[in-house]
Amino acid sequence: xxxxxxxxxxxxxxxxxxxxxxxxxxxxxxxxxxxxxxxxxxxxxxxxxxxxxxxxxxxxxxxxxxxxxxxxxxxxxxxxxxxxxxxxxxxxxxxxxxxxxxxxxxxxxxxxxxxxxxxxxxxxxxxxxxxxxxxxxxxxxxxxxxxxxxxxxxxxxxxxxxxxxxxxxxxxxxxxxxxxxxxxxxxxxxxxxxxxxxxxxxxxxxxxxxxxxxxxxxxxxxxxxxxxxxxxxxxxx
Amino acid sequence: xxxxxxxxxxxxxxxxxxxxxxxxxxxxxxxxxxxxxxxxxxxxxxxxxxxxxxxxxxxxxxxxxxxxxxxxxxxxxxxxxxxxxxxxxxxxxxxxxxxxxxxxxxxxxxxxxxxxxxxxxxxxxxxxxxxxxxxxxxxxxxxxxxxxxxxxxxxxxxxxxxxxx
Numbered sequence: 001x002x003x004x005x006x007x008x009x010x011x012x013x014x015x016x017x018x019x020x021x022x023x024x025x026x027x028x029x030x031x032x033x034x035x036x037x038x039x040x041x042x043x044x045x046x047x048x049x050x051x052x053x054x055x056x057x058x059x060x061x062x063x064x065x066x067x068x069x070x071x072x073x074x075x076x077x078x079x080x081x082x083x084x085x086x087x088x089x090x091x092x093x094x095x096x097x098x099x100x101x102x103x104x105x106x107x108x109x110x111x112x113x114x115x116x117x118x119x120x121x122x123x124x125x126x127x128x129x130x131x132x133x134x135x136x137x138x139x140x141x142x143x144x145x146x147x148x149x150x151x152x153x154x155x156x157x158x159x160x161x162x163x164x165x166x167x168x169x170x171x172x173x174x175x176x177x178x179x180x181x182x183x184x185x186x187x188x189x190x191x192x193x194x195x196x197x198x199x200x201x202x203x204x205x206x207x208x209x210x211x212x213x214x215x216x217x218x219x220x221x222x223x224x225x226x227x228x229x230x231x232x233x234x235x236x237x
Numbered sequence: 238x239x240x241x242x243x244x245x246x247x248x249x250x251x252x253x254x255x256x257x258x259x260x261x262x263x264x265x266x267x268x269x270x271x272x273x274x275x276x277x278x279x280x281x282x283x284x285x286x287x288x289x290x291x292x293x294x295x296x297x298x299x300x301x302x303x304x305x306x307x308x309x310x311x312x313x314x315x316x317x318x319x320x321x322x323x324x325x326x327x328x329x330x331x332x333x334x335x336x337x338x339x340x341x342x343x344x345x346x347x348x349x350x351x352x353x354x355x356x357x358x359x360x361x362x363x364x365x366x367x368x369x370x371x372x373x374x375x376x377x378x379x380x381x382x383x384x385x386x387x388x389x390x391x392x393x394x395x396x397x398x399x400x401x402x
Contacts, residue, residue: 027342027343027344028343028344028351029343029351029354029355029358031362034362041369041376079344080344080345080351081344081345082344102337102339103337103339103340103341103343104339104340104392105339105340105341105342105343107392108392109342109344132358132361132362134361134365135361135365139390140382141382141383141386141387141388142387142388142389142390143384143387143388143389143390143393144390144392144393145389145393146393156380156382158365159362160361160362160363160365160366160367161365161366161367161378162367162374162375162376162377162378163378163380164378164379164380165378166376166377166378166379167377167379
């Protein structure tokens with residue numbers, strides 16, 4: 001534990017585990033807490049950080065035979081009035097950006113969330129998910145350009161019936177660990193999976209290289225300028 | 238709670254209370270139960286008053302058969318009345334609180350509004366929820382959606398969107 005009772009993700013766990021922090025961002029009532037709860041199921045008691053009214057959930061897993069301790073941070077309603085405390089972003093290794101497919105305004109606000117994230121964490125992998133698809137599955141026949149434009153992996157999910165929740169969180173964990181280990185292979189892999197699918201039917205009109213030129217915000221494409229990334233991001237510049 | 242079935246619910250203003258009309262299955266009789274809201278004033282926290290009712294040793298089993306959203310709505314109507322609001326105005330206000338507007342930014346609404354909207358959304362959530370004790374529950378549900386035969390959502394195209402920042 002570091003100052004203010006917050007965990008320090010630079011330290012390894014008691015058994016040498018890799019510790020990562022994953023945050024969820026998005027408007028009020030898009031289902032961020034419910035997604036985390038669906039992934040963890042019952043039996044996980046969140047830990048309250050009283051200092052900043054944050055909630056975090058601990059989860060143990062393994063990635064490539066490496067033991068990993070994951071902390072999922074939940075906003076505990078702080079997103080209201082767009083007033084996230086900087087400690088929410090501090091040392092985060094991956095971010096899940098959530099919108100609600102039944103409420104357009106939550107999609108329109110994604111760029112604002114991403115912008116704020118990038119002020120604090122310019123390089124961490126970020127995944128995007130469209131939640132509440134159970135309300136009307138027809139929404140999965142529609143395209144949402146934001147994730148592709150920002151070169152983020154995109155998931156149609158439902159915290160209610162569970163669709164793709166586990167897959168998304170496992171991808172996020174692997175991305176967080178890969179980021180911490182200073183490797184971008186995994187995110188490249190996810191993006192390749194998505195793109196191959198497209199290229200097969202897209203008559204090759206787009207190539208990976210074409211796309212790379214207009215990438216800047218997703219943080220998925222490279223690890224350049226990553227020096228001291230863990231230290232530089234507490235203060236808004 | 239298979240032995241009773243709620244048929245109607247409503248409010249009572251003086252003294253403040255919640256009323257349910259229910260069918261008692263074993264006797265097939267219609268009964269009516271009035272549950273007073275104790276120490277209820279115009280400043281009472283609606284959420285707390287609702288919780289108190291739900292955890293009440295005798296009334297709890299009746300009110301828990303009403304959806305939480307509806308119970309909150311009823312308690313709010315009683316409180317609005319104590320605040321001098323007409324029934325018509327209160328109903329209109331509560332209708333607005335129970336309606337989800339896809340354009341409404343819930344980041345900036347007051348606490349009461351946010352809670353009400355969440356309660357409405359929770360109803361849908363619970364309706365579709367697949368729980369661990371459901372026979373077709375699976376922890377990891379992976380579904381691939383065909384990304385090729387899609388139409389534009391129309392959510393990207395509008396002017397004034399802040400996609401370039």
